[in-house]
Amino acid sequence: MVAPTREPTFAEQFTPKLVTILREGYGLAGLKADALAGLTVAIVALPLSMAIAIASGVTPDRGLYTAIVGGFMVSALGGSRFQIGGPAGAFIVLVAATVEQHGVDGLILATMLSGLILLVVGFLRLGTFIKYIPYPVTVGFTSGIAIIILASQFKELLGLTLPGKEPGPFIPKLEALGAALPTINVAAVGVAALSIGIIIALRRFRPHWPGFLIAVGLASVLTWLFGLPVETIGTRFGGIPQTLPAPHLPDLSPEKISAVLPAALSFALLGGIESLLSAVVADSMTGRRHRSNSELVGQGVANVASALFGGFCVTGTIARTATNVRTGARGPVSGMLHAVFLFLFMLVAAPLASYIPLAGLAAVLAVVAWNMAEKHQFAVLIRASRGDAIVLLATFLLVVFRDLTEGIIVGFGIGALLFLHRMAQAVEIEGSRLIVEPDLPDTINGNGRKPYDVALATDPDVVVYRISGAFFFGAAASVAAALDRIGEHPKAYVIDFSAVPVVDSTAAATIQGFARQARRHGAAVYLAGARPAIRRVLLTHGVRPPLVRFRSTLSDALSAAHRKADGAQDTDPAPAKVA
Structure with a gap:
């Protein structure tokens, strides 16, 4: 028998990976590798952060604030060597609903509260309980989010003009978009199609090139050069600022806190799941092991800091984290430098952002949604067993047609019941403990x-x-x-x-x-x-x-x-x- 393992000390569980890297010895070679990885990830994150912010119902600059402040804190204080933090597509639905119900101030307060909740969860060492989320639930809610993100981009992809505000629920949204089809903008469709084509072509023939940035850049040049009649960041938002705002606290009245607390709990739940899944992906690519509770503490601090600077929900992002690993990152410094590079981009190139067409950013999110959909895993789970298919479809359908949090909770509940049924069938097997x-x-x-x-x-x-x-x-x-x-x-x-x-x-x-x-x-x-x-x-x-x-x-x-x-x-x- 193997001797029982020693329980990790408090310091071992909550020491940031940055400290671990520095203790191991961090030299010039590591800094060069991290700088290259950080620059590559920043180029990917620049258009994506603005696109996620716009799709979430806030101005594009708030997406950059989130990536810069939150991304820096996630890498500096988190429990993963390679995690890249920032705004994530998974939050678009929740953020948009929170803005609609409570305004931007309510969103910022909910983000801060979610950070405090994650801090408590991390220090109570509850991060390990994330492993009890069944695989079909994660595939179901990820695929459901992908469908919702794609549906939310049809307005910009087709350049539609809606008579009122775009509905949030899925079916009313599709009905409103269908009614607005006669207002389709051919120029916007052309910009979106060109952007998607460039991204797909570069991903196939030049996978190491920054496809998102190149597509958005070319779309912006063509829009300016030919004076295309499409909406841009400048025409809708008036551009973006060249620096970070001064930190300030949101409204902390008891009434406001009580109103946004359900949204904060949803942010914390989804943020904890998403960040730890991203850390697990990084572990599988590198053979390293993250510290789950330390990662949640880092995410908590990052959300509080993001809210102070006017940003919104921060979490670990799987695609950007995988890019960070593939480009040779050595440790958390790459994520910190990614935030620094984003700040420098904003400082230098903010005036140029006014020319970015919204159809180009919608194309970026459409590709992200397609990649998020986990089509292969979805098909495998449908065929795998009746139980997994039920959990998957219940989560997926509730996420799309009802509510993200409701989908996760119901999917988890069904998964737990099916597990109990499976265990009841296996009671004659000696040793139920693994x-x-x-x-x-x-x-x-x-x-x-x-x-x-x-x-x-x-x-x-x-x-x-x-x-x-x-x-x-x-x-x-x-x-x-x-x-x-x-x-x-x-x-x-x-x-x-x-x-x-x-x-x-x-x-x-x-x-x-x-x-x-x-x-x-x-x-x-x-x-x-x-x-x-x-x-x-x-x-x-x-x-x-x-x-x-x-x-x-x-x-x-x-x-x-x-x-x-x-x-x-x-x-x-x-x-x-x-x-």
């Missing part, structure tokens, strides 16, 4: 039997792990953490599934992520003893050869792993039919 531990030659399992022949466990190039009990979304984080703690890089891994009664989509995604990481290190992964139902779930989610190889028994898997470690050619046996 145990992940390396099997050493002298290890005795809970039934007093050695898990496999001692002679098969003597190869140091093969690591064997046993998973016992129900492997589901609540246990997936524990499995991922245990697998990530493997310090060495053997030639083969064997994961014993013989004592696992049930898996879900989150578990399958966890095994898939581990197998991809092992493959990058040149190691083979063998799954032993998986029952037909479990193998079917794994295969549905892409856990299949050549990423992993299945064997019926632990002995067969160990023999194949030893042959792989010795350099022999591995051949798969005839595949067993899975019902």
Whole structure:
């Protein structure tokens, strides 16, 4: 048995990753790499921040304030090495509804309160509970948000003129847009189509070029050069300022706080989920581990600071964080420099922003929404099982037609009920608690039997792990953490599934992520003893050869792993039919 791990101290849980990086030694080479990554992310964030702000019902400068102030604080105080903070498309629906109900002052107050809530959640060490959000819920609400964002951009994409204010609810919005179709602006459609075409073409043929900025820049030049009759930032908002405003507190009256508190709770819930999901994505790309509670504390401070400077909700942004990793960032300094570069852009180029056509910014958000939709994952979950499909569709439909927070809560509730049903079906299986531990030659399992022949466990190039009990979304984080703690890089891994009664989509995604990481290190992964139902779930989610190889028994898997470690050619046996 593995000795119980020591509980991390308060300082270990809440020390920002910036401090960790500086303690490890931070030199000129790291600064150069972070400066290049920060500049690249800033170029991506510049048009995106303004587009998200406009779609959220506020002026574009508030999107820049959010990215500059909030983004700097997220990187300086957060628990992830690579997190990039700023305004996120996921918040557009909530922010727009809050502005409509409580005005911009109410939005700023709700942002500040959400920051205080995140601080409390982080210091109470509740960040680890985010892992209990089922995978179908995250896919459902992300896809639902994508649909709503896309619908919100049709007005600008088509240059429509609405007789009144654009409705917020989905169906009335579509009805209003349909009624306004006779007012379509051909020039706006052309600008939007050109911008989308440029973004798609650059993503395919020049993926390292800043497609968003190039598309918006060319659209702005053409609009100015030919005097196109389309709305721009200048015609609607009068441009953007060249500096940050002085910090100030919003209205803190008890009546106002009480009115915006539900919105603040929604901001905090969505912000916590989005930021920790983004940190997990960065971990999977780099092999690092973030500190979830420290990350929530950093997000809390960032939201309070953003509100003081007139910004709105800040969270970790998955696309910008992934860009930060891909461009070679070494640590949080890249995120801090991304905020500095954005400030310099605003300082120098603010007058030019007046020429940016709103159709071009709408094109940016349309592409973002398309990429957010998680189409492949949605289709996989629909086919995976009836339970996952129910959770996914309930979350998705409620997010689109009702309310984002309601969708998350109902989806989580249905997921919890389905989990209880699955556990009721597995009560005859001994050991409902998940145990992940390396099997050493002298290890005795809970039934007093050695898990496999001692002679098969003597190869140091093969690591064997046993998973016992129900492997589901609540246990997936524990499995991922245990697998990530493997310090060495053997030639083969064997994961014993013989004592696992049930898996879900989150578990399958966890095994898939581990197998991809092992493959990058040149190691083979063998799954032993998986029952037909479990193998079917794994295969549905892409856990299949050549990423992993299945064997019926632990002995067969160990023999194949030893042959792989010795350099022999591995051949798969005839595949067993899975019902």
